[in-house]
Amino acid sequence: MYSIEELAAVVEKLRSQQGCPWDRKQTFESLKPYLMEEAGEVIQAIDNRDMENLCEELGDLLFHVVMYSQIAQEQGEFQLADVVDGACRKMVRRHPHVFGEKKGLPTEESLDLWNEMKKREKTEKP
Secondary structure: OOOHHHHHHHHHHHHOOOOOHHHHOOOHHHHHHHHHHHHHHHHHHHHOOOHHHHHHHHHHHHHHHHHHHHHHHHOOOOOHHHHHHHHHHHHHHOOHHHHOOOOOOOHHHHHHHHHHHHHHHHHHOO
């Protein structure tokens, strides 16, 4: 079974001089229609309750996350590790009822706390 690191290596190879000419020429903008298509296919698989297809489509969506991250890395902006780190930090920060001192809150209160944390993050951004 492949790992996320191996997927990142596959994408890096596809974008390399020894890789695929089509993949090499892709940009954030050129990939947008494919990203939208894949997100739609994820939704369709959910609507159809087709778990086998959902697994495949989530893989396609994950491929896009890794591809966008590779392009950003090539441009010196960020890399996949930064995306993963940011997602983990955000989820831990927004779930103090799971990872922090507010454990055991009812669903409604935890949702209110989530929204409060999200609002605070938006106002604290430079």
